[in-house]
Amino acid sequence: xxxxVDYGVGNLFSLRSSLRAVGAEASVTSDPDVIRSxxxxxxxxxxxFGDAAAKLRETGLGELLRTExxxxxxxxxxxxGMQLLFEKSYEYGEHDGLGLLSGSVVPMEGKLPPSLKxxxxxxxxxxxxxxxxxxxxxxxxxxxxxxHSFYADDCAxxxxxxxxxxIPLTAAVAKGNVMGCQFHPEKSGNVGLxxxxxxxxxxxxx
Amino acid sequence: xxxxxxxxxxxxxxxxxxxxxxxxGLADVSSPVxxxxxxxxxxxxxxxxxxxxxSFEGRRLFTEILRQVAETIFIPLTxxxxxxxxxxxxxxLKCGADKVSVNSGALRDPELIREAARRYGDQCVVLSADxxxxxxxxxxxxxxxxxxxxLEAIRWIQRGVSLGAGExxxxxxxxxxxxxxxxxxxxxxxxRAVRVPVIASGGAGTKEDFLRLFQTLPDVDAGLAASVFHFxxxxxxxxxxxxxxHGVVVRL
Numbered sequence: 001x002x003x004x005v006d007y008g009v010g011n012l013f014s015l016r017s018s019l020r021a022v023g024a025e026a027s028v029t030s031d032p033d034v035i036r037s038x039x040x041x042x043x044x045x046x047x048x049f050g051d052a053a054a055k056l057r058e059t060g061l062g063e064l065l066r067t068e069x070x071x072x073x074x075x076x077x078x079x080x081g082m083q084l085l086f087e088k089s090y091e092y093g094e095h096d097g098l099g100l101l102s103g104s105v106v107p108m109e110g111k112l113p114p115s116l117k118x119x120x121x122x123x124x125x126x127x128x129x130x131x132x133x134x135x136x137x138x139x140x141x142x143x144x145x146x147x148h149s150f151y152a153d154d155c156a157x158x159x160x161x162x163x164x165x166x167i168p169l170t171a172a173v174a175k176g177n178v179m180g181c182q183f184h185p186e187k188s189g190n191v192g193l194x195x196x197x198x199x200x201x202x203x204x205x206x
Numbered sequence: 207x208x209x210x211x212x213x214x215x216x217x218x219x220x221x222x223x224x225x226x227x228x229x230x231g232l233a234d235v236s237s238p239v240x241x242x243x244x245x246x247x248x249x250x251x252x253x254x255x256x257x258x259x260x261s262f263e264g265r266r267l268f269t270e271i272l273r274q275v276a277e278t279i280f281i282p283l284t285x286x287x288x289x290x291x292x293x294x295x296x297x298x299l300k301c302g303a304d305k306v307s308v309n310s311g312a313l314r315d316p317e318l319i320r321e322a323a324r325r326y327g328d329q330c331v332v333l334s335a336d337x338x339x340x341x342x343x344x345x346x347x348x349x350x351x352x353x354x355x356x357l358e359a360i361r362w363i364q365r366g367v368s369l370g371a372g373e374x375x376x377x378x379x380x381x382x383x384x385x386x387x388x389x390x391x392x393x394x395x396x397x398r399a400v401r402v403p404v405i406a407s408g409g410a411g412t413k414e415d416f417l418r419l420f421q422t423l424p425d426v427d428a429g430l431a432a433s434v435f436h437f438x439x440x441x442x443x444x445x446x447x448x449x450x451x452h453g454v455v456v457r458l
Contacts, residue, residue, distance in 0.1 A: 011299050011300070011302075011304075013276060013299075013301065014276060014280065014302055014304070017276060017277045017302065018280050020277075021280065047327055117401055117402060117403060117427075118401075119328075119329055119372070120208065121208075121329060121372075121373070121403055121427075122208045122209060122211055122251070122403070122427065122428075123208070123209045123211065123251055123457045124207070124209065125207070125209075143209060143457040145281070145282060146208075147329045164207055165207075165208060186280055187280060187282050187304065188280070188281075189246065189280055189281050192280060193280060
């Protein structure tokens with residue numbers, strides 16, 4: 001069973017539907033016991049980093065995720081859920097993340113050529129730095145759907161793929177059983193579904 | 207490189223997809239779920255659903271159809287039509303919409319944009335404007351293009367963006383249904399005025415119209431059309447191959 005962590009951030013309708021479409025048994029939950037008994041954990045998220053991090057802290061779910069990930073349970077963060085895996089975010093202030101990956105989340109503002117719009121929104125191609133089981137069915141240059149204004153930086157040790165938007169933006173990260181996608185696999189058509197399927201099926205993460 | 211998006215628009219009334227020419231003379235085309243599935247498997251980058259029903263029963267049916275669509279296809283969905291309150295945002299977002307497009311509702315109450323953006327994020331709020339030339343200026347029309355609001359369009363769009371709209375769909379009433387190409391002059395004025403993604407609508411008749419749009423106005427992010435796609439006059443995979451052959455970056 002896959003636990004989709006529900007901590008009151010974002011809309012989980014599409015994620016739930018897409019997991020159903022790949023044949024996964026998923027439970028959208030904030031119940032620590034369900035998360036503990038799950039084989040894999042998905043951390044979604046849309047919205048502000050500070051609010052989301054505070055909710056994870058207040059509910060104790062953040063600590064639980066660190067514990068479960070520490071036991072080697074596969075954990076996949078999506079969009080803001082990926083950003084929360086890092087040590088820090090500088091989104092309107094400075095906030096602590098879960099610290100499962102080294103690096104920080106920084107604004108695109110001031111980093112991109114001025115002609116490029118923020119947020120980075122739409123379909124962009126994945127450029128792989130290395131192969132990874134999560135992307136076993138994804139090819140170099142395949143497009144996925146992004147919506148974000150902040151990106152993970154200083155994370156060379158975990159970067160799996162980037163997307164070109166004036167600069168290379170971190171698109172996918174992985175370190176052992178802890179993985180993240182900046183884009184939305186649940187909105188990226190068949191390419192996205194193949195990533196979710198790989199997360200639900202794979203037993204090896206290196 | 208971010209790709210240029212091609213977006214079919216599905217007008218839904220009483221559970222069926224319809225398309226007007228100059229907003230009148232609606233004709234039934236197909237089932238929303240079937241059409242959405244077809245498009246998502248045939249190159250559409252995103253889908254827009256407009257609810258053009260007025261009745262309560264029609265609205266309930268639309269919401270149910272939206273849920274079926276969102277359970278079946280996994281590309282971004284934008285929903286518009288009859289969005290007048292934050293509760294309307296909530297209703298369609300819960301059924302799987304990713305973005306919500308406001309038009310007349312925002313003209314009546316611009317604060318709707320600010321409130322929705324605060325609650326759901328800028329990326330969720332799309333300002334849709336129906337624009338027509340009147341007395342030498344661009345005017346915004348309300349109620350599906352039937353009512354001149356007297357507002358100058360570029361200033362209205364700028365105001366909507368400053369209130370929190372994360373994207374704008376600009377539909378030219380002058381070129382809509384005429385199939386002689388997008389309204390490049392008007393779109394250029396919009397692109398110069400705002401820094402959020404601009405989606406061009408109204409006037410596409412051929413693949414070359416899309417090519418001209420993206421080549422002339424590189425700041426336009428997406429092209430939206432309905433009948434040329436619904437009636438098979440333009441097939442999206444063909445369109446994208448043509449665009450790519452001429453150097454426009456698209457997802458194939």
